[in-house]
Amino acid sequence: MTATAEQFTARHRETLDRALEAIRERAFWTPYPEMPKAYGEEAATTGKASYDAYLGGPFPLVQPGTDELVGGETSPYGVELGVTYPHPDLDVLLPAMRAAMPQWRDAGPDVRATVLIEALGRLNARTTEIAHAVHHTSGQAFGMAFQAGGPHAQDRGLEAVAYAYAAQTAQVAAAEWEKPQGPKPALRMTKRFTAVPRGIGLVIGCNTFPTWNSYPGLFASLATGNAVVVKPHPNAILPLAITVAVLRDTLSAAGFDPNLVALAAEKPGESLAKVLATRPEVRVIDYTGSTEFGEWLERNAPQAVVYTEKAGINTVIIDSVEDYKGMLGNLAFSFSLYSGQMCTTPQNIFIPRDGITAGGEHKSFDDVATDLATSVDKLLGDDTRANALLGAVCNTGVSERLKKAESVGKTVLASRTVTNSDYPTAEVRTPLIAAIDTTDTDIYTAEWFGPISFLIATDTTDSAINTFRETVTTHGAITAAVYSTDDTVIAKTEEAALDAGVNLSVNLTGGVYVNQSAAFSDFHATGANPAANSALSDLAYVANRFRVVQSRRHI
């Protein structure tokens, strides 16, 4: 081990131990502050300058087997980034990555974990720079890009490092074994147990959360001794290029081969994810995106362990509520945040057709619909505030679905276009809310990704719970919520959530939203329904990224 690696190990041992405690105890914890002011005024200036310096030129990343430079990201805010990135000749890059692995394997779980925590700390120090990159590739408003793209993504990375460490150290590294033989001398052996990586991990990034959805797989695979090739979404390369560069620098500083991590940017129409996913060197795959490609990966990469997060139909059941205003405000925020372009945004809102009891008063189905629409309108009435919440639509699919949704059921709230004075060409859209009926299954059993929510009239809360159980079992969901003042209804919904395998939020009326999950405490997705085959993060997410190989001999 180099002196620098030793330094990292000593410096970050405490953070690792605290993270190990956090994943067990699941109380609130984070080492990475989420408020920009914690990073100081200077960071805001230098971070912006660092981001600006990337624009219009080749990204500073030197990798083996680079055969040309590719790029072409256009910000949802209308800016052409003009950055180019190395495109790999895989027959050169992948062997170079494999060659880097034995030293990393032999370093062991402690060194790997602490070197990666050093890298996360360096990423944290560059949060502002990364925030601008996330903002201009995903279309997230800057405030959200800062939190979700920076500290919250770093949290998820550290969480994965902690789980990987816990799984690899679930048994001692060496043991003495002594088996009694009656009157004869005991049989005695020493045994060594070594965590070995599977091979090269492939992380396929998404457009909407380039860092948040990539860091868990990236750090989990690295922490378990694998090399990782990162294939970003063609329109969200920069945040992951910065990430790869920071990791390569950190690995080099610690005396490891930087080729343990590489970026694989693609040419238009190249389908590089498919090419990489079926390479024999690739033995672990992490993917966030469409159900179609997720299922393709699950079926067509048998040489790899495949972790996917796909589409789902997130569901809310409204039965009754004490704090009606709190519920309306909470849901309005959830519908609006990042224009509903989160895998966690609620889509299907079941409401009894005879209405609900709210704060002791009766509210008809139409009352609730109108009040929800009014809440969204109020929340987004001011354009500055609307822009700060909505961000920008990141692809034309969202706009097309909004158009299509106009003719679905009865429009309770039409989507309007908000002006962004800084970026006049950005498409900023408020949520569309439509009222439909529980018989309109064709509509609400599909995912309408974007700011589109359906208020679904049901006969009773019981029938809503049954439909929830069935639709989530069949079509999947990342999130679910229930509002009820009746413990029996809550218990029934919890039972249905266990059956359907979806995480449930109960009576959210304050500053916690169903579309948010906190690392070290909330599991993101469950892996128990079709929306995802894994969760961020748990033991199942890390334990099969490595294998244990033993050597035994007599003492």
Next chain:
Amino acid sequence: MTATAEQFTARHRETLDRALEAIRERAFWTPYPEMPKAYGEEAATTGKASYDAYLGGPFPLVQPGTDELVGGETSPYGVELGVTYPHPDLDVLLPAMRAAMPQWRDAGPDVRATVLIEALGRLNARTTEIAHAVHHTSGQAFGMAFQAGGPHAQDRGLEAVAYAYAAQTAQVAAAEWEKPQGPKPALRMTKRFTAVPRGIGLVIGCNTFPTWNSYPGLFASLATGNAVVVKPHPNAILPLAITVAVLRDTLSAAGFDPNLVALAAEKPGESLAKVLATRPEVRVIDYTGSTEFGEWLERNAPQAVVYTEKAGINTVIIDSVEDYKGMLGNLAFSFSLYSGQMCTTPQNIFIPRDGITAGGEHKSFDDVATDLATSVDKLLGDDTRANALLGAVCNTGVSERLKKAESVGKTVLASRTVTNSDYPTAEVRTPLIAAIDTTDTDIYTAEWFGPISFLIATDTTDSAINTFRETVTTHGAITAAVYSTDDTVIAKTEEAALDAGVNLSVNLTGGVYVNQSAAFSDFHATGANPAANSALSDLAYVANRFRVVQSRRHI
């Protein structure tokens, strides 16, 4: 929880805790004695009587959806068992099994683990009876059937229960989460985390080790809340029928639905394993057997998590040795045990063509070959002892391969047929040893399941290590061994074993054999090479058999 379940939980907590310590510390431990005398004279008599009572009639097992009785096991010792078993109508049986699951899920990991430890204790008490059933279905000699089919299988079952418990309790069951909000009141929530099962587990048993290879998957799936349908090999049903009956009785006694476990015996030509493996209710599959069907399962059951143990080419490298006689005796025993019908039996023995140094003397390649042949001959010279070691050939494939091997390379030791005076029709065969060359890759890169070993002449030990690394990486292996007095050679072989992902035994010359692995200490297989995609047992073997579902609400 019933009073009986409470009793089980209190009674077995200590065993569970001790098992949890054992899987971490990996020193010697077992709660199930392996010597028949520990079970007493009476157990021997009553166990035999219980076994005899099954013969020639319907097995006492009442399950939902039984549409006819099937059977037809013939012992490799020539006895027709004449036992019949329930054949399932899956459209009745599987729904009944699913209906049993919510109560089992809600009981939680502690109750599930201790109820299963109770079942293991009951199986342990019936070891003699199970030993006769294993003996007469696998063809294992009685002594081996007793140990491997009884206590060693029970050990592996308990080990899986311990891992399952550890994985499910990796986080608290409930947490309070409090996030500071600067000057505003903190956000406070309670969160509950529930382990939920995947669905119905399918365990596909094998002919040679009906209990040992089935118990890990069976107990791991049950301990994580799943129901399990056991599909035995058509010629090794009885040991698993007894197991299923004991589990059903134990579950009933504890107040659970016995349909959490069911036997699925098949009609000739029905391919019931394929039918079951593709049922949507089946979400976990455990399989031991051919590479062909294992790969079919890995590719054709995308709705399930699939754990397979397949074929491999187990390898020994002989470089040099201090205790030459010890090595010869150790290898002779390994070749002979259960006629080489173990997935762990060494097949490819690499020896430098210029010979080796043994106890300070030079031994030519031919010397080693002759001495190995002599050792096997001596070990099996007495027919009673030979029968006790060899058992009987369990299917005609083994006999056919022995015939084919006669014309491979230079026969160093021919296989002879041993008379079994108790069972004159049993086919009992001693090992065949053939000398070939390292250029004969077509021969030694295939698995020759049975008592067939190749002594492969190599240019140098280094080239043997390289061939070992390459062939195991490509074709897989469950075991590997090296003999060397040179630390550099051992280190190089260990490095190759890490690269190829196979467990290594170094310089075995005494009472530990390469084909044996001890539960709680040795991992069986690694999951890191094509011979198996998982190991018995580790966290990866259990962590994806369940998922965690959370529910959160404000305090």
